Amino acid sequence: MPLARVVTFTGVSSDRIEEIRRDMDEGEQPEGLNPSDMFVLHDPDSSEAVAILLFDSDEDYRRGHEVLDAMPTPETPGQRTSVKRYDVAIRRSR
Numbered sequence: 001m002p003l004a005r006v007v008t009f010t011g012v013s014s015d016r017i018e019e020i021r022r023d024m025d026e027g028e029q030p031e032g033l034n035p036s037d038m039f040v041l042h043d044p045d046s047s048e049a050v051a052i053l054l055f056d057s058d059e060d061y062r063r064g065h066e067v068l069d070a071m072p073t074p075e076t077p078g079q080r081t082s083v084k085r086y087d088v089a090i091r092r093s094r
Helices: 014-026 058-069
Strands: 003-010 037-043 048-055 079-087
Touching: 003 058, 014 037, 048 058, 058 079
Parallel strands: none
Antiparallel strands: 003 048, 003 079, 037 048
8 A cells, every 4th residue: 555755844935836846857856765656735825835745665655754854954845844654545546
């Protein structure tokens, strides 16, 4: 069963989201980070964001969590307020 790492952030501006988008388009993914999917949800009115990364296995999740947990604060979207692990119970794409 896939696993999701769900992280919430505060203090995330629209400019910061655009900066992250550019960095992701131009750069390489950090070594050891191997998500099958990634979503970043942003509410510009409240400056909050939610990052959801899906992993295909416990091992991929563990490595990804270690990489992301060690990420320096300036490289994150904003102030991290929570990190949770979920089983992906239902997944559907159109």
